[in-house]
Amino acid sequence: MPMKSVPQLLAILLALCFALARTAGAQGLEIEITDGQAAATPIVVVPFEYVGTSAAPDTDIAAVIRANLNRSGQFRTLAENDIVERPQRGPEINFATWRLLGQEYITVGRIVDNPDGGYRVEFEVFDVSRQERLVGLALAGRPQAMRDVAHQISDHIYEAVTGVRGAFWTRIAYVTATGTGDGIRYALMVADADGHNPQPVVRSSQPLLSPAWSPDGRRLAYVSFERGNSSIYVHEIATGAREAVAAFRGINGAPAWSPDGSRLAMTLSRTGSPQIHIMDLASRELTQVTNHWAIDTEAAWSADGQHLYFTSDRGGKPQIYRVAATGGEVSRVTFQGEYNARASVSFDGNKIAVAQGAGNVYRIAVMDRSLGGSGRWQTLSPGNLDESPSFAPNASMIIYATREAGRGVLYAVSADGRVRQRLVLADGDVREPAWSPYRQR
Amino acid sequence: MKTNYRLLTAAAVCVLLAACARQVQEEAPPPPPPPPAPTPAPVDDGRYQPSDLDSDSCLRQRVVYFDFDRDNVRSEFQQIMNCHAKYLRDRPSARITLEGHADERGSREYNLGLGERRGNNVRNALQAAGGSAGQLTVVSYGEERPTCTVSAESCWSQNRRVEIIYTAR
Numbered sequence: 001m002p003m004k005s006v007p008q009l010l011a012i013l014l015a016l017c018f019a020l021a022r023t024a025g026a027q028g029l030e031i032e033i034t035d036g037q038a039a040a041t042p043i044v045v046v047p048f049e050y051v052g053t054s055a056a057p058d059t060d061i062a063a064v065i066r067a068n069l070n071r072s073g074q075f076r077t078l079a080e081n082d083i084v085e086r087p088q089r090g091p092e093i094n095f096a097t098w099r100l101l102g103q104e105y106i107t108v109g110r111i112v113d114n115p116d117g118g119y120r121v122e123f124e125v126f127d128v129s130r131q132e133r134l135v136g137l138a139l140a141g142r143p144q145a146m147r148d149v150a151h152q153i154s155d156h157i158y159e160a161v162t163g164v165r166g167a168f169w170t171r172i173a174y175v176t177a178t179g180t181g182d183g184i185r186y187a188l189m190v191a192d193a194d195g196h197n198p199q200p201v202v203r204s205s206q207p208l209l210s211p212a213w214s215p216d217g218r219r220l221a222y223v224s225f226e227r228g229n230s231s232i233y234v235h236e237i238a239t240g241a242r243e244a245v246a247a248f249r250g251i252n253g254a255p256a257w258s259p260d261g262s263r264l265a266m267t268l269s270r271t272g273s274p275q276i277h278i279m280d281l282a283s284r285e286l287t288q289v290t291n292h293w294a295i296d297t298e299a300a301w302s303a304d305g306q307h308l309y310f311t312s313d314r315g316g317k318p319q320i321y322r323v324a325a326t327g328g329e330v331s332r333v334t335f336q337g338e339y340n341a342r343a344s345v346s347f348d349g350n351k352i353a354v355a356q357g358a359g360n361v362y363r364i365a366v367m368d369r370s371l372g373g374s375g376r377w378q379t380l381s382p383g384n385l386d387e388s389p390s391f392a393p394n395a396s397m398i399i400y401a402t403r404e405a406g407r408g409v410l411y412a413v414s415a416d417g418r419v420r421q422r423l424v425l426a427d428g429d430v431r432e433p434a435w436s437p438y439r440q441r
Numbered sequence: 442m443k444t445n446y447r448l449l450t451a452a453a454v455c456v457l458l459a460a461c462a463r464q465v466q467e468e469a470p471p472p473p474p475p476p477p478a479p480t481p482a483p484v485d486d487g488r489y490q491p492s493d494l495d496s497d498s499c500l501r502q503r504v505v506y507f508d509f510d511r512d513n514v515r516s517e518f519q520q521i522m523n524c525h526a527k528y529l530r531d532r533p534s535a536r537i538t539l540e541g542h543a544d545e546r547g548s549r550e551y552n553l554g555l556g557e558r559r560g561n562n563v564r565n566a567l568q569a570a571g572g573s574a575g576q577l578t579v580v581s582y583g584e585e586r587p588t589c590t591v592s593a594e595s596c597w598s599q600n601r602r603v604e605i606i607y608t609a610r
Contacts, residue, residue: 180590207585209549229580230553251557251581254550267550274554295554311551317510318551341548355548362546385592387548403545403592432549 040076041161043069043105044098049088052113059146061121067194068154068168071412072396073419078103090124090133098128107157118142121149125160134160147196167392168193171436172399173211173220174410178428188222190237195423201237211434212255221255221264232266245279254298258305265299265308276310278325289327300343309333309352311341320354334367336377342388346395353389353398364389364400380417390435399433488531491610499524503605505563506598512558514566525605526570536609539563541581544597549583557581563603
């Protein structure tokens with residue numbers, strides 16, 4: 001038998017390395033709860049039992065639901081060890097038990113075989129003191145889609161109790177950087193909102209930043225330096241098809257999709273200074289929206305698509321301003337804090353999250369304008385290098401990036417600031433998070 | 442008879458040889474090779490040469506540093522502006538890319554703008570010192586290409602910079 005040549009041996013070694021690296025990366029984001037849940041709603045999610053005739057699903061659906069509800073900061077779920085009874089359906093529930101255990105709501109469920117293949121998950125949510133059923137549904141899914149089903153059930157529970165649509169069945173995009181110096185490798189990743197199932201969308205030896213989800217969740221716009229200068233790409237996630245839509249002289253940055261998905265606001269400095277432009281994606285026609293010698297960047301659309309919020313240092317230091325999408329008069333929005341940048345607008349337009357700086361400390365702050373006036377401010381994060389806030393589509397949580405122990409990490413914080421949770425990649429830096437829109441079934 | 446023949450041949454050869462020799466002698470001696478052209482004196486005409494990029498103490502300085510959140514070129518860098526501008530004047534084919542950078546604080550996209558503004562100001566300073574706009578390109582990397590990654594002023598001050606990159610000498 002001929003002895004393998006050195007190149008062949010190297011190839012085998014490399015393949016082994018790749019295989020190992022992939023299994024290591026598969027653990028994705030670690031989630032640690034760093035703060036307690038003070039006034040959260042107590043709820044028990046009883047383990048869902050499989051009552052079919054073949055193999056039970058790999059996913060512990062009730063555990064995924066519990067993790068979701070805890071992460072929102074608005075629920076405190078009873079630990080599985082303390083779930084002394086295991087009802088599966090309404091008639092089996094002994095409400096006195098749960099009242100004794102201080103639970104306000106109970107979720108029960110079970111898993112049956114779906115005659116069409118896969119599983120069907122039946123669940124019910126009850127108000128414990130009123131002994132009243134809030135919702136009862138069945139969701140079907142393939143065996144490998146049970147986490148998605150658990151996220152969808154979490155959304156139903158959340159909405160039944162709070163009245164607000166749940167955002168657990170959503171995704172996050174973020175950028176990773178691993179390695180050092182010239183060997184740094186960047187990747188744009190998409191994962192479930194709880195950090196599971198991370199998938200690379202694009203990898204590059206040059207920096208990637210500013211991922212932005214299209215409203216239908218099918219495409220990502222982002223900035224890449226692969227051409228040597230910054231340029232904006234639009235990338236279809238399912239097919240991998242990508243196209244540079246803006247590669248003008250100067251800066252091409254901060255892409256932001258209009259709510260109807262037909263236009264991209266972007267920062268271009270081809271006119272001399274970074275200014276907000278809007279590109280119609282079908283015709284590629286460009287309209288300049290702002291016109292100033294300052295740095296105008298980081299456009300964020302209002303929910304009705306009529307206005308753009310953006311960062312500008314026209315007043316000296318970066319603050320948030322607002323302009324009609326058709327251009328014209330610019331008005332300042334933030335008057336607290338010496339530095340405000342990177343606005344993320346809640347779906348109802350009531351809140352604007354920003355990276356707010358004072359001296360060397362940068363924190364995430366939210367301005368709530370629902371009560372009128374110039375808005376009420378709340379600081380949500382401790383600093384010192386917190387940046388790039390992104391609202392969940394239901395505005396219940398904000399994901400942001402920071403540095404900790406020399407490493408880039410992501411945090412999710414509840415909109416009221418009570419619960420903060422770290423998401424950490426196994427190795428390397430994580431930055432530039434973007435929360436996806438609601439997913440479509 | 443044979444002897445005469447031999448003598449005749451010898452004489453003919455001699456005549457031929459003499460004729461050839463005379464011919465050779467009659468040719469003008471080849472002109473002496475011209476003296477080697479003098480190499481241009483290095484500093485004599487005052488213009489920079491590509492080799493100066495590696496040896497001249499001013500030209501070897503390729504980084505301009507900035508104060509936090511500022512983009513003005515400090516006066517201590519004026520000398521560097523002068524020598525690089527002179528190099529551009531002396532070498533019309535030379536091209537410089539100015540890479541603008543920012544430290545990690547603040548938002549990435551705003552820092553792209555800050556890096557570009559710093560690059561633009563260095564470009565303006567080079568033009569004011571006599572460099573030509575057509576030889577200068579500005580590219581901003583914002584905070585994306587740090588030279589160090591410690592979250593402290595000792596590192597931040599290293600990252601607030603514009604790098605002078607010669608893409609053509």
